[in-house]
Amino acid sequence: MGALRFFSFALTLITLPYLTRVLGINNWGEIVFVQLIISYLLWITDWGFNYGASKRVAANRNNKYNLNILFSEVWCSQILLTIFVLGLLLLVVHVFSSLIHNPAYYIIYSGVILGNLLTPIWFLNGLEFIKEGAIIQLLAKVIALPLIFVFINSPEDVFKYLLIESLASIVVGFFSFLWIKKYFKLRIIFFGTRHLLKIIQDDFQLFINNTWATLNTSIVPLILGVVSGEVALALYNIADRAKSMALVILHPVSHALFPRMCYLFSKEIEKAKKMLVYSGILLFFTSFAMSIALYMYSTEIISFLGGEGFINAENVLHVLAPLVLISTITSFIVNQFLIPTNQYKGFTISSLASLIISSLIIIPLVQKFNEIGASYTLLISEIFVLLILGFFVKKHKFF
Numbered sequence: 001m002g003a004l005r006f007f008s009f010a011l012t013l014i015t016l017p018y019l020t021r022v023l024g025i026n027n028w029g030e031i032v033f034v035q036l037i038i039s040y041l042l043w044i045t046d047w048g049f050n051y052g053a054s055k056r057v058a059a060n061r062n063n064k065y066n067l068n069i070l071f072s073e074v075w076c077s078q079i080l081l082t083i084f085v086l087g088l089l090l091l092v093v094h095v096f097s098s099l100i101h102n103p104a105y106y107i108i109y110s111g112v113i114l115g116n117l118l119t120p121i122w123f124l125n126g127l128e129f130i131k132e133g134a135i136i137q138l139l140a141k142v143i144a145l146p147l148i149f150v151f152i153n154s155p156e157d158v159f160k161y162l163l164i165e166s167l168a169s170i171v172v173g174f175f176s177f178l179w180i181k182k183y184f185k186l187r188i189i190f191f192g193t194r195h196l197l198k199i200i201q202d203d204f205q206l207f208i209n210n211t212w213a214t215l216n217t218s219i220v221p222l223i224l225g226v227v228s229g230e231v232a233l234a235l236y237n238i239a240d241r242a243k244s245m246a247l248v249i250l251h252p253v254s255h256a257l258f259p260r261m262c263y264l265f266s267k268e269i270e271k272a273k274k275m276l277v278y279s280g281i282l283l284f285f286t287s288f289a290m291s292i293a294l295y296m297y298s299t300e301i302i303s304f305l306g307g308e309g310f311i312n313a314e315n316v317l318h319v320l321a322p323l324v325l326i327s328t329i330t331s332f333i334v335n336q337f338l339i340p341t342n343q344y345k346g347f348t349i350s351s352l353a354s355l356i357i358s359s360l361i362i363i364p365l366v367q368k369f370n371e372i373g374a375s376y377t378l379l380i381s382e383i384f385v386l387l388i389l390g391f392f393v394k395k396h397k398f399f
Helices: 002-046 052-059 062-093 104-107 111-117 123-127 130-151 158-181 191-202 204-228 230-267 269-296 296-305 313-320 323-338 344-369 370-395
Strands: none
Touching: 002 062, 002 104, 002 130, 002 158, 002 204, 002 230, 002 296, 052 062, 052 123, 052 130, 052 230, 052 296, 052 323, 062 104, 062 191, 104 111, 104 269, 111 130, 111 158, 111 370, 123 130, 123 158, 123 230, 130 158, 204 296, 204 370, 230 269, 230 296, 230 313, 230 323, 230 370, 269 296, 269 313, 269 323, 296 323, 323 344, 323 370, 344 370
């Protein structure tokens, strides 16, 4: 897993500096905004399945019949959700075509939604096929890499870039789905709409939790792009990408251990406690070191990723650097303790409280400090999330 994540990290280091220099700061900001909008639709199609369905799969890993039913129910539910969001996207683009800058970008990039449907990572995670899931996600980057260097050569190639990303996602998704179906000997059973709506309803609480968490992180760049424009959004994004590259290495540890913790908490409590201690120590010290490194070498990191045109993002990275530690601890609490022990309340309250705080302070901070204000908004909201989650952990007195 470490090697796979490092390889993914290396691919980003290869493509991101090239794209920011070739496309320019304004076009990069526009791409970021398109990706942000499509991410909202992806979040709807994922629903709460990455947690709820993965947890059910983990509990039924030794029952092939139940696994087949679970896979069919959840995947067909995702089909229903995908049809809904694609129809919604077409409707919005048609009705507001005069207000949307380059509406074709949104249509072409919606291909990643189809790719996501064809890549049921939630199923692989539940069976602890974490390595295979990581390889599948990495393949899309590998396929896109040579195409980017061949076809993306000027600032006018934004459409080509979005098309490459969509096609790579669909191709990888298609072959991944065939492999999953054959390897696990799955037979797709199609259910009626009423039954699928019941499956969707079962994971509604987790969807709401994810909604608050997703909005909390995405509302910052969204408001920044609307209020301050594409340049400020591009500067914020390049610093956020640097922070995210550190999290890409750390968060998979918590996500990889999620199905294992679900299993241990249902079967062997003492082993679950030991796993919490060992993984917690590892994640804390590693993320702390990465936060320090991001802060100390912010100038070099931004210069490498974006070039001279993005150098003002250095100050943004100074503010975002502590989030590597804070976000890692938050992910650890949620993925390895709260959800495996069915303590959804803390997750819901912390995410909702953080969203409220972000909504209250984001506009005045962005209006006054632009991308720096956006980074302070994210830092403040994440600190509140950690404090609230810490309260719930202490309240339950697990140890």
